[in-house]
Amino acid sequence: MTKRSPKVPADAARQFLELYYPIHYKAGIGVEDAMRGAKLSRHQTAILWLIHSQGEDGRQMRRKAIVGALSNWFEISNAAITKALRGMSEAPLRLVRQDEDPTSGREKVVTLTKKGETHIDEMIERGSAFVQLIVDGLNDDQVVNGIDFFQRITQVVDGWADEDAEPK
DSSP states (O other), X not given: OOOOOTTXXXXXXXXXXXXXXXXXXXXXXXXXXXXHTTTOOHHHHHHHHHHHHHSBXXXXXXXXXXXXXXXXXXXXXXXXXXXXXXXXXXTTTOOEEEXXXXXXXXXXXXXXXXXXXXXXXXXXXXXXXXXXXHHTTSOHHHHHHHHHXXXXXXXXXXXXXXXXXXXX
16 A cells, blocks of 8 residues: 555545546546437447547457457446447448458457548547536646546556456
């Protein structure tokens, strides 16, 4: 455990929890709803974000990696992921294409179509507009410190995943 200065409350973790949980639902779900719009499910939105943020060139990702990441975020079955991907592959959406992985006949690669790339750009615009409403209620120091805070949380949480991936 890290030694803290006296200005950090002894119950800091509890205070974070008391703030985080409602923020997750009030702001987090609001961002998600803004991003997904009327056409996509939560799972489909998460798949597109995964491809954008973790995929190769932000355009494609192995289906197996999508399943692994989504399983960490949601209680979701392989069948539900198949259904979500199929819905995004077919008309009227046609946001992704699923092709056989050239390195494995049993694996699929999910690739954004041009329409999918445009849709992600629109998702980001909608999500940014929602977050801008939050940013507008903060002063400059709070914005800068908030960005730093979220970057550091991301590093800590991603570090856990890296530790789990290391051979024991």
